Amino acid sequence: MSVIEISHITKDYGQGRGVFDVSFSVHKGEVLGFLGPNGAGKTTTIRQLMGFIKPDHGTLTILGRDCFKEADVIQRSLGYLPGEIAFIDSMNGMEFIRFVAKMKNMKGMGRAQELMERFELDAMGKLKKMSKGMKQKIGIVCAFMDPSAEILILDEPTSGLDPLMQSRFVELVLEEKKAGKTILMSSHMFEEIERTCDRAAIIREGKLVAVEEIEKLKEGRQKNIEITFQDTGMAKAFAAEFPKAVYQDGSRTVTARVGRNLDSFIKKAGEYTITDLDVRTQSLEEFFMHFYGEGADK
Numbered sequence: 001m002s003v004i005e006i007s008h009i010t011k012d013y014g015q016g017r018g019v020f021d022v023s024f025s026v027h028k029g030e031v032l033g034f035l036g037p038n039g040a041g042k043t044t045t046i047r048q049l050m051g052f053i054k055p056d057h058g059t060l061t062i063l064g065r066d067c068f069k070e071a072d073v074i075q076r077s078l079g080y081l082p083g084e085i086a087f088i089d090s091m092n093g094m095e096f097i098r099f100v101a102k103m104k105n106m107k108g109m110g111r112a113q114e115l116m117e118r119f120e121l122d123a124m125g126k127l128k129k130m131s132k133g134m135k136q137k138i139g140i141v142c143a144f145m146d147p148s149a150e151i152l153i154l155d156e157p158t159s160g161l162d163p164l165m166q167s168r169f170v171e172l173v174l175e176e177k178k179a180g181k182t183i184l185m186s187s188h189m190f191e192e193i194e195r196t197c198d199r200a201a202i203i204r205e206g207k208l209v210a211v212e213e214i215e216k217l218k219e220g221r222q223k224n225i226e227i228t229f230q231d232t233g234m235a236k237a238f239a240a241e242f243p244k245a246v247y248q249d250g251s252r253t254v255t256a257r258v259g260r261n262l263d264s265f266i267k268k269a270g271e272y273t274i275t276d277l278d279v280r281t282q283s284l285e286e287f288f289m290h291f292y293g294e295g296a297d298k
């Protein structure tokens with residue numbers, strides 16, 4: 001069952017900026033990673049889901065409710081972490097968290113205290129004086145503090161967090177996933193996407209280029225293989241049979257990026273005497289660059 005449904009939305013800001021005919025959905029209980037380079041349209045899509053802006057065309061619904069027409073209910077009922085948080089600078093962190101809890105009609109502060117401890121946040125200081133990371137932690141507390149929120153929409157949740165806090169965040173998302181929550185999360189952090197998400201939606205220049213299961217994406221990754229042969233003659237002869245293999249005259253080493261042809265590559269190499277072998281699987285990040293870069297929509 002899909003909880004979040006985005007259907008053919010266009011928001012055209014002119015000069016090719018905005019989002020164009022974007023459709024995808026997030027199923028109940030899944031974590032969907034929303035990826036794309038800067039300016040690709042992630043925030044523009046998320047802001048339409050929150051009902052802050054209206055699409056020129058198309059519809060967005062959450063649990064069947066129209067995101068723009070029923071923005072009040074939607075904003076109150078789900079956990080949301082904006083990409084850039086509009087803080088009320090005169091408040092201290094704690095006052096802001098209380099203010100958000102009130103806006104969400106929460107009785108009490110829910111999980112706020114526990115989350116502050118988890119992220120080692122001292123929220124008593126003035127927001128104006130807080131670092132980017134501290135403000136981000138406040139955003140996380142606000143997004144996750146309501147235990148009744150079944151849906152979480154997070155716009156670059158770990159930006160500004162140090163590696164320890166990023167990994168605490170990943171743990172939190174995994175717990176929430178276990179508890180059955182539905183999560184849409186935009187991110188630049190491939191590792192956190194790989195560790196938490198079931199599927200990824202990839203957007204580029206305002207257009208969706210892929211929605212794919214993370215496991216499938218992982219399978220599609222290539223390997224960088226470096227083979228050292230017993231002598232240069234072998235290296236040269238082997239490289240001649242694989243046009244994509246890189247071989248420098250006089251060297252005993254051949255390097256190649258290998259995907260589906262792994263089996264034939266290894267079998268052919270096995271015909272020669274190998275003295276060393278190094279295999280590195282492309283990271284998900286390198287793999288995504290193929291979607292991000294030129295020719296991604298081919």
Ligand SMILES: Nc1ncnc2c1ncn2[C@@H]1O[C@H](COP(=O)(O)OP(=O)(O)OP(=O)(O)O)[C@@H](O)[C@H]1O
Nearest residue numbers: 013017018036037038039040041042043044045083
């Ligand atoms: N209110 C607006 N008026 C005009 N252009 C806008 C407006 N909001 C966003 N844009 C443009 O739309 C494009 C998409 O921006 P968006 O913020 O959605 O990207 P993003 O994928 O979230 O990027 P980032 O990773 O940098 O946060 C950008 O070119 C941006 O300049």
